Amino acid sequence: MSSFSIADDESVEQNSLTRLSTGNHELDTILFGGFPAHSINILMGEPGSGKTILAERLMFANSDENGRPVLFFTTLSEPVDKVVRYLQQFNFYDESKLGTVIQYSSIGHQLAEEGVGSLVRIIKEAITDLQPQIIVIDSFKAIHDLSTSVPEMRKMLYEVAGLLTAYETTAFFVGEYSADQISTYPEFAVADSMIELARSKHGTRDERFLRVLKLRGSAYLEGLHGFRITNDGLVVYPRLVSPKDPPAYDLLTERVPTGVNGLDTLLDGGLRRGRSTFVLGQTGAGKTTLAMQFVIKGIRRGEPSMYVSFEENPTQLEVQLAAFGMDAKTAHAQGLKFLYVSPVELQIDSIVATIYRTVKESGIKRIVIDAVGDLLIATTDTQRLHSYLYALAQHFAVEGVSSIFTYETIGKDLFTETRMSALADNILLLSIQFEGRRAQRTLRIVKARGIAHDLDEHDLTITSNGIKVG
Amino acid sequence: MPNEPTASAQAPLEETTAVDAKAPYGSTELLVLVVERDPHVRELEAHFLQHAGFQVAFATDGQEALAQARERVPDVLITEVLVPKLDGLALCRLLKQDPRTKDISVLVFSILAANSRALEAGADAFLKKPLAEQRLITTVKTLIDNRPRKANAP
Numbered sequence: 001m002s003s004f005s006i007a008d009d010e011s012v013e014q015n016s017l018t019r020l021s022t023g024n025h026e027l028d029t030i031l032f033g034g035f036p037a038h039s040i041n042i043l044m045g046e047p048g049s050g051k052t053i054l055a056e057r058l059m060f061a062n063s064d065e066n067g068r069p070v071l072f073f074t075t076l077s078e079p080v081d082k083v084v085r086y087l088q089q090f091n092f093y094d095e096s097k098l099g100t101v102i103q104y105s106s107i108g109h110q111l112a113e114e115g116v117g118s119l120v121r122i123i124k125e126a127i128t129d130l131q132p133q134i135i136v137i138d139s140f141k142a143i144h145d146l147s148t149s150v151p152e153m154r155k156m157l158y159e160v161a162g163l164l165t166a167y168e169t170t171a172f173f174v175g176e177y178s179a180d181q182i183s184t185y186p187e188f189a190v191a192d193s194m195i196e197l198a199r200s201k202h203g204t205r206d207e208r209f210l211r212v213l214k215l216r217g218s219a220y221l222e223g224l225h226g227f228r229i230t231n232d233g234l235v236v237y238p239r240l241v242s243p244k245d246p247p248a249y250d251l252l253t254e255r256v257p258t259g260v261n262g263l264d265t266l267l268d269g270g271l272r273r274g275r276s277t278f279v280l281g282q283t284g285a286g287k288t289t290l291a292m293q294f295v296i297k298g299i300r301r302g303e304p305s306m307y308v309s310f311e312e313n314p315t316q317l318e319v320q321l322a323a324f325g326m327d328a329k330t331a332h333a334q335g336l337k338f339l340y341v342s343p344v345e346l347q348i349d350s351i352v353a354t355i356y357r358t359v360k361e362s363g364i365k366r367i368v369i370d371a372v373g374d375l376l377i378a379t380t381d382t383q384r385l386h387s388y389l390y391a392l393a394q395h396f397a398v399e400g401v402s403s404i405f406t407y408e409t410i411g412k413d414l415f416t417e418t419r420m421s422a423l424a425d426n427i428l429l430l431s432i433q434f435e436g437r438r439a440q441r442t443l444r445i446v447k448a449r450g451i452a453h454d455l456d457e458h459d460l461t462i463t464s465n466g467i468k469v470g
Numbered sequence: 471m472p473n474e475p476t477a478s479a480q481a482p483l484e485e486t487t488a489v490d491a492k493a494p495y496g497s498t499e500l501l502v503l504v505v506e507r508d509p510h511v512r513e514l515e516a517h518f519l520q521h522a523g524f525q526v527a528f529a530t531d532g533q534e535a536l537a538q539a540r541e542r543v544p545d546v547l548i549t550e551v552l553v554p555k556l557d558g559l560a561l562c563r564l565l566k567q568d569p570r571t572k573d574i575s576v577l578v579f580s581i582l583a584a585n586s587r588a589l590e591a592g593a594d595a596f597l598k599k600p601l602a603e604q605r606l607i608t609t610v611k612t613l614i615d616n617r618p619r620k621a622n623a624p
Contacts, residue, residue, distance in 0.1 A: 038600050128517045131603050159510075166510035168602035 017217050020134075020170050022054070023061025023092065026236040030212060030221040031193075038168050039216070040161060040190055042140075044177040045197030050208065050229050051174045052083065053090070054197070055136045057233035058172075060092045063101045068133040070101060071126055076108040076146065077139040077176075091231050103130075108142075116147040120159040127167050134170050140187060141175030154186045161190040182213070192216040198224075202380045207347045210236060224384075226349025237353035240391040247274055247397040256366070256402050259297025260290055262469035266445060266454040271426060274400040275449065276393045278372075278420065280407045281430030286441055286462055287406040288312070288320075290430070291368040293466050294404050295336065296324055298366035304335035305366040308355055310374035314338050324466060337362055348379045352388045356395065364401055371406040372420065389423050425449040430460065443469050499525040500614060501542060505535040505549035505558060506579075511601060515548065518603045519610070532556025536564060539571050545617075546610055551580040551587075559584070559591040566592035575613040579606070 019034035028034045035041050035058075043051045059070045074080050084104055087093055098104070107122050126132055137143070147153040164171045173187055179196065182188045194213040199206050209224040227236040255270035264270045271277055279287045291307070298305035309317060317338055318328040337358055341351050359367065369375075372389070379385045389405075396403050407420065421427065427446040432439055441460040445453045458470045502524045506512045512528060519526045527542065529535035531554040539547055547565065549558035556564075558578055565571040578588035581599045588596040594616075595609050 124513075127514060128521075162508070162510040163514075166508060166514055166599070166601055168600040168605075 020058070021061055023057045024054075024234060024236060026225075026238050027054075027210075027234065030210075030225055030236065030238050031215060032218050032220055035170065036192055036215070036217055037170055038165075039192035040164055040171045040173065041193040041195070042177070042188065042191045043172055043174045043195050043197070046178070046199065047176055049197035049199050050227070050234055051197055052138055053229060053233050054195075055138065055172050055174055056087055056090070057092050059102055059134060059136060060094055060097065062134060063094075063097050065097070065101055067101060069103055069130050070134040070136075071130065071132045072102065072104045072136045072138065073107045073122070074104065075106075075111060075137065075139050076142040080104050080106045083138075089231065090233060092233055107137075111143060111146055116143050116152060117156050119143060119156055120163065123160055123163050127163065127169065132169055134172070135164070136172045136174060138172075138174035139176060140173035141177055144175070144185060144187065150186070157186050157190055197227075200380065202347075207380060210234070226347050226353075228347075228350065235350075237349040239349070240352055240356060240388055240395070242391045242394045243398045245398060247400075254400075257297060257301075258290075259293045259300075260467050260469060261465070262458075263443070263467075266458065266469065267448060268452045271402055271448075272450060273402055274397045275425035276396065276403045276405060276423060277426040277428060278405050278407055278424035279428045279430060280409050280446075282409055282432055285430035285432045286443075286460060286467055287408070287430055288370055289462055290428075290467050291370055291404050291406055292317075292320055292324070295366055295368050296321070296326055296331075299326070299331055299334050299336050302334070303365035304337070304363050306337040306339065306355075306358060306362070306364045306368070308339045308341070308367065308369045310341055310371065310378075312370075313340050323464075335362070337364065348375055348385055348388060351375065351378070352392060356392065359396070359399070359401055366402050366404075367396070368404045369406070371408055373408050386420075386423070389420075393423055421447075426451070431457075499523070500546070501525045501527060501544040502610065503527050503529060503535065503538055503542070503544035503547045505529045505532065505547065505553055505561065507531070507550065507553050511550075511599070514601055515606065518601075518606060522607045522610075524610070530554070532558065532561045535561055539565055539574060540568070543571065544574055546575045546577060546613055548577045548579050548610070551578060551582050551584050559587055559593075562588070562591040562593050573617065575617060577609060577613060 018037035020037045021028055021034040022031065043054055045051050059072065063070045074083055084098070107119070110118055110122065123135070126135065144153060147156070173191070177185065182194070188194065191214065193215045196211045196213055198209045198211070200209070208227050208229070210227050211224050212220045212222070221238055221241070223239045225236055225239050227234045254273040256273050257264050257270045258267070279290055281287050295305045295307050307317065312320070321328050321331055339354065339358060341354070355369070358364065375385055376382060393403065405424070424447070426448040429444045429446050431442045433442065441462070442457045443460040444457040445455065461468050502519050504512060504515050504526060506515065506528070507530055516526045527538060527544065529538050533555040535547070535549065535553070536556060549561055551558040558580065562576045562578065565574055565576060576593045577595045577597065578584060578593045579597045579599065583598060585596045594613055597605060597609055
């Protein structure tokens with residue numbers, strides 16, 4: 001009997017799908033670990049959508065000086081020189097790898113001269129001569145457009161897919177495909193995964209989205225994920241989805257003082273931990289002051305707290321802190337986080353992702369988001385904003401993060417976006433009324449889930465010590 | 471055990487390979503018999519094995535492989551599990567039961583995660599597809615180094 005001496009690790013670990021990292025942690029998260037290794041993948045999207053950058057980041061991330069080469073074939077869309085020139089501006093670019101382990105070459109001329117069928121020979125020679133671990137073909141759509149008949153294309157793809165399946169390599173077909181071509185173009189039939197990159201114009205800026213259309217043998221995060229293109233390549237913001245488990249019961253029974261003089265009495269002791277509170281009111285009604293007090297109370301109680309503002313920059317916020325007798329430096333040292341985002345700069349995906357990451361990393365227990373209306377202006381898709389806010393509120397509940405969302409109302413309109421009220425466990429309505437030359441601010445608790453709260457309208461005054469209710 | 475008709479030894483050898491069917495067995499080149507249905511795998515295996523200095527012969531189904539193995543007694547036989555007429559594991563069992571062929575090192579090289587089944591069938595090694603040159607060549611060389619008895623190495 002012969003001993004069974006040889007079986008390498010990869011052959012023994014049979015059931016786990018080997019993954020190829022994209023070089024981007026967030027994108028790997030969306031793909032549940034990366035692209036399946038030894039597969040054929042399609043990266044699709046209109047010109048300028050970031051496909052090539054995604055592929056290049058992956059190439060550099062997976063190339064190892066002493067490892068097997070990574071090949072990038074350009075076809076008829078762009079000359080190699082141009083591709084390489086733009087590649088150099090990225091931080092992941094590594095000069096020492098180019099021309100050695102990462103090899104760019106053009107196959108456009110050969111394809112044009114000898115027909116698309118020559119791709120079979122090109123790939124076969126690449127495999128036998130170079131044993132590449134990754135092959136990127138950009139643009140594959142150009143090869144499709146070059147083919148003279150459907151049978152020719154299908155025959156070539158059959159052979160190419162056979163070769164790529166036989167050999168231990170991972171292939172990427174990059175192309176300016178549109179969604180309607182998926183069902184008709186034969187290259188999609190041989191693909192193990194497909195990722196679509198899209199861009200939509202929103203005012204003066206673009207919103208970019210990425211979506212997994214197929215990932216054979218694996219689950220993935222569905223839906224649209226926002227991303228930006230930076231010098232690091234694609235910065236991806238995985239769509240925030242609701243947590244798997246509901247919040248623990250004991251968490252929700254704990255009370256947290258608001259820090260607003262007189263308000264906790266009306267709330268039968270304070271807000272419930274982990275719950276979301278919407279503070280509504282016209283401009284000047286005291287929303288920001290109330291929210292600021294809530295955060296300061298948190299800091300004074302030793303709870304890491306965070307203030308997210310789309311309107312007031314850090315300097316303005318520090319002035320406000322000072323008005324409450326708190327030095328900004330001390331407050332930061334005690335766990336206060338400011339996040340200022342100009343809402344015209346970013347898409348909600350990145351804002352929400354940054355908020356969520358900071359909450360996780362810093363163990364935030366109180367958070368203010370001032371104001372929701374700014375997010376509404378920043379988004380093209382209010383439905384998407386709703387699901388994000390909902391998911392955020394759910395995560396906050398699970399993690400015991402008490403939140404205040406401010407929302408500016410106009411006139412008598414209580415909730416311009418009525419669906420917002422479903423997101424709120426508690427609603428505080430601030431108001432400012434004018435009688436002749438006098439103004440009077442008021443506060444009313446409209447709703448406070450699970451709290452035996454007061455229902456009356458109460459006077460609200462802003463003193464040098466902050467807000468006083470009653 | 472009655473011999474299969476050996477006429478199939480003339481059977482379809484891969485035309486693209488440099489196999490010299492007339493070369494007398496016992497030459498210094500070690501012979502690897504590849505049992506494989508997929509033309510792409512066959513072609514790439516041939517390339518890498520020949521490149522590493524082996525002589526390569528092919529069979530596209532299990533019956534043909536059995537006949538060739540009995541006739542030519544290769545040093546190593548590489549088989550996929552999924553081959554027609556006689557599957558790779560059954561082939562392996564038959565080879566290991568027969569004194570004439572039991573010393574042929576068998577490498578099961580399959581798309582299936584057939585590690586333990588290959589072991590039960592008496593195979594000497596198992597590799598899972600897809601093909602990677604280094605793993606394949608290293609495994610074949612190790613099999614030859616580990617052969618139970620001194621064979622025809624010079």
